[in-house]
Amino acid sequence: MGVEIQPKINDENGDAAAAAPVIVGLQPAALVDHVARVDWSLLSRIPGEAGGSFPVAPEELKFILNEIDTHIIASPETTSPLKTIAGGSVANTIRGLAAGFGVTCGIIGACAKDDQGSLFMDNMSSYKVDISRLRLKNGHTGQCVCLVDELANRTMRPCLSSAVKVQADDLTTSDFKGCKWLVLRYAIFNIEVIQTAIRIAKQEGLCISLDLASFEMVRKFRLPLLQLLESGSIDLCFANEDEAAELVRGEVGADPESALEFLANHCRWAVVTLGQKGCIAKHGKEVVRVPAIGESKAVDATGAGDLFASGFLYGLVKGLSLEECCKIGSCSGGSVIRSLGGEVTPENWQWMYKQMQTKGLTVPEPDNFFF
Template sequence: MSDYDVLCIGNAIVDIIAQCDEDFLVDNGIIKGAMNLIDAERAQLLYSRMGPAIEASGGSAGNTAAGIASFGGRAAFFGKVSADKLGEIYAHDIHAQGVAFDTKPLAGDPPTARSMIFVTPDGERSMNTYLGACVELGPHDVEGDKATNAKVTYFEGYLWDPPLAKEAIRMTAKLAHAAGREVSMTLSDPFCVDRYRGEFLELMRSGTVDIVFANESEVTSLYETSSFEAALEAVRKDCKVAAITRSEKGSVIVRGEETVWIDAIEISELVDTTGAGDLYAAGFLHGYTSGRDLATCGKLGSLAAGLCIQQIGPRPRQNLRHEAEQAGLA
């Protein structure tokens, strides 16, 4: 019996979300649809130019942990905040979602991470992230009992930037595999893939990572091809399971020679794509750790992502377990 279904490792970030027009992105030199890493000075400047905003605890893997808990799964999270106001907000929110979060906060600087997210009228989000305390997550924060007692450990590619976090992920993966568990990652962002293509492929091909999540642009970037079909055939050979999201085209899951196509759910209005991939991973991993077939795992992912993009912010407002029951997927 495992204590947790999924242990998520990621950047503990408070999202500050505001709507804007396309000109705002151009005027402020913001790359649309990407996660842009910024320093403290740039963070202050963008914050001063933002319109009315919503503050919500975010971070890719943290969103996934919250989604798994909303489905009724048992989720844990490793992530570093500072002992400041935003750090208190983050810890409160993730605990309120039902996620086990016991990483010791950092005393003093740097402060808790924050991401200024600008949402354009087409629902696309452009993230500008100051990592702050996130970069201090390291091997000393690895809780061995959680690493060995979670069915799947899941980490975000974004966390491959800070060197200490890289060590923490490798240590956790080693503990997980020694205990007969599986390890999963999300590629996170095409720019992230460009920075670490060789290392990400090594993680997959060496067996350090068993399950990979990506969207279409990330997986084609990983294999440096414009052909989705070619990328799909390549990723099939490089990991045990891969789940690739394709926005309104749904998703496709591959495992060995097996291929499962999943439709996107019908939505009433596209509001904000922030967290869609995170919530897809939550639904998939909830199904996977519950012993469901790949088609059901994909449908649970599609359901969670579809609900997420019809609201502002990445954390589920509905009870996902109830939504799954209503959809006949419980």
């Protein structure tokens, strides 16, 4: 076992004092996920399209949470109909890197002095994520309801309108100094803090990883995303098949391959995940296609892309080939869909390690594991 992290939380004007992790993630607002398996009738009654992720107002979140009990599907994976854990795409990726791969990681963001904020901090620090870059503020911690349908597809509705979050002028060079990678998720309502983080991180020599968030976000705010990609500041970009389709919509021959080509024109590494069909990736002139892990039984797709990113980034940190990075990503993405929520269980980490061994991949050293 590694040395336990002693949580050291910044106040609003404090400076981070923790040792620099290899990878740091920016999630401006800490988020707590409420995950439940529900029938399709509930999905037809909530705002937005099924399968996506788009913000809702506090009253809409309250409505969804109140309706869950009458639409719940019994799940053998959890004793409670509603699973509450620290969430958010970046948090899932960072937690996966620290917990399952032993990579030193930290998270930049803000949480409130409330029960949800305490839950977020306790969960992340229990997996040895450095939380010294979190700002503790007065207010409310963000929440998200994650609805999983009968086919294991997830629909996410985050409520961030009243949540405390890191602002652009909160960021300092100490948040990034000494780190190697910055992990980001595209969100139009965080675009200013994202742009500031990229600027400071680049000054400190970090590489930037960007996830495209959701097909709804790409569709509604495509132009600012294109501007961000065309700036040349993104080193690695992840898109799923639906996000890729929105990215290149209207173009002749628009398909995952053309989206991959578009991303590769602006990023050093480009990855398009294809669900059960695996993934395609490009680095320089090299293009690889890797199948999904066929042995994985999907219970909940929440976090599949986030944990794919964990495995892929681990491969890059270890200096592995593009194909190996994709294979590890496929293994780690497969591990999280075997249970409810974006948090991998110890049993499913062990499943992943066995998959990696079977495929001749580099398995992390046991001394770095959290369990």
